[in-house]
């Protein structure tokens with residue numbers, strides 16, 4: 078917020094103040110944005126297509142409106158209606174719900190299957206939603222959510238409680254294996270089980286020894302440090318500083334590149350899960366300060382599903398050599414130029430889509446003489462991920478703009494995404 082100067086101040090003091098204010102006014106940039114720009118240029122493999130960005134921005138802008146897609150859409154996913162009622166007025170940041178979100182984000186990586194498309198790929202059988210107990214085979218990311226919900230609801234295993242899952246005595250490896258068990262007939266187990274167990278022990282230990290044994294305690298400490306006025310980006314930073322297994326960073330050509338996929342999605346999902354009803358005019362319980370969450374400072378979450386839809390929408394262009402690798406199912410090593418290029422270009426691309434959508438948004442609001450509201454890469458990401466899944470299931474196809482043939486997702490085994 079700009080400050081008004083007093084006319085009695087001398088030029089010298091004014092200059093001094095201006096300098097201070099300029100520093101104060103500096104908008105903190107997300108290191109992921111700079112990192113991505115650097116890695117995008119250095120790798121120079123996947124490219125952002127400017128025409129594709131403009132076309133897709135119009136398309137996404139229209140779709141968001143038509144579908145009334147908002148941060149509250151997150152709750153409408155059949156498995157995101159949590160086993161615990163999160164929205165209690167007595168406990169605005171419900172502990173059990175926060176621990177559920179935290180564990181999901183800690184383990185939100187590497188669900189792609191060597192047997193993609195085959196019925197015996199890894200999947201978890203659980204009810205199709207909270208309101209229907211009809212069994213359904215959940216695959217990919219949803220297999221994680223289904224496993225945890227099944228353990229909580231059907232088996233009374235407190236799997237999302239850090240005090241439980243940090244302890245090898247209360248929660249031995251064999252029990253975790255049981256929680257993630259595949260449906261009968263699957264010939265695969267959950268990928269990277271040992272790494273998932275290691276992540277659970279690490280984050281559980283840190284929450285128990287530093288934050289009273291819950292993500293709620295972690296958020297209370299965040300609010301204390303920032304006098305209740307912390308932003309989403311500051312929370313992301315605290316997550317990456319605290320938990321090594323959220324530190325999604327690589328060194329490339331002599332520079333540290335931060336991608337922070339799971340740290341950002343953790344904050345974004347917490348933001349979305351507790352997003353207040355717009356008609357209630359209440360502030361967000363996690364970001365009650367005057368500046369709010371500043372959610373637009375976060376980037377998209379560089380995974381293996383969103384780049385695929387960005388390419389399909391012709392926002393990203395892949396060179397023939399990369400397409401060949403993808404079609405051959407070649408493994409891309411974590412931190413390799415191809416893998417880094419896919420992730421970095423996705424971040425750069427969504428930032429450009431966001432800028433384009435922001436202009437559309439502003440023009441529209443100006444015409445309607447309404448207040449502006451900011452477009453965020455988080456919401457664009459959520460929308461694109463959901464869209465990618467609908468296109469994959471054959472439920473939706475992209476109309477009205479040119480698309481590229483859907484390429485396979487890239488294959489990298491890593492705990493980062």
Ligand SMILES: Nc1nc2c(c(CN[C@H]3C=C[C@H](O)[C@@H]3O)cn2[C@@H]2O[C@H](COP(=O)(O)O)[C@@H](O)[C@H]2O)c(=O)[nH]1
Nearest residue numbers: 185186188189217218378380381382383459462463494
């Ligand atoms: N960029 C981004 N990546 C996301 C998600 C999500 C799920 N988020 C939920 C929250 C809001 C959304 O509306 C979703 O309901 C998972 N992933 C990543 O995808 C991959 C799994 O893919 P597949 O094997 O096909 O299920 C894997 O890397 C996983 O880490 C997201 O939102 N954004």
